[in-house]
Amino acid sequence: MVDLSQYLPILLFLGIAVVLSTAFVFLPMGVSRLTGSHKPDAEKLSEYECGFPAFEDSRGRFDVRFYLVAISFIIFDLEASFLFPWAVSLEYTGWTGWGAMMVFLAILGLGLAYEWKKGALDWE
Template identity: 70%
Template sequence: MIASRFTGTAQPYANKLTEYECGFPAFEDSRSQFDVRFYLVAILFIIFDLEAAFLFPWAVTVFDLGWIAWIAMMIFLVELAVGLAYAWKKGALEWE
């Protein structure tokens, strides 16, 4: 890091300070308030990411586990579908 500091060139472009990813300015007060929708989307992402984490190993071993494991996974998927329908109905997926 020290060698690159001395051998590199500083390129101060205005584009380096523009907004990226979330749309907020890069250098702003760190205690600014975020919209609650960011947290809601993050929680929904975690829930459905965990679904994939449970679904992939089950799909690999479904033939070895038998009908009880298949029924248990279908109940799990129905519960997640009901949760998704509820979030959709409440407008959790709307971004206005």
């Protein structure tokens, strides 16, 4: 006979997770219905972030350079997230770890130089 009592904590955890996630989804919707915030009027639909009406459709196309800059930011953000644990563990990884990180940084540097040469970082 299989002892299923060991799975009780897991089932309890999953049950609490389902209840909390359901509450986080449906409770704000219920509160907004009760407070009347679901009835938009001209004041609620007015521009509040920048203070003036948008001059283009919000679903318009973006210039591809926007995406290139965003991808570059993500790449160098990931580089920083790799550098911190590497610096902490450099004592244990030794010259092999140092060499591997220098190869990684050289590849990223070549990518940045290529991006710069192609004009992906120029903004008009």
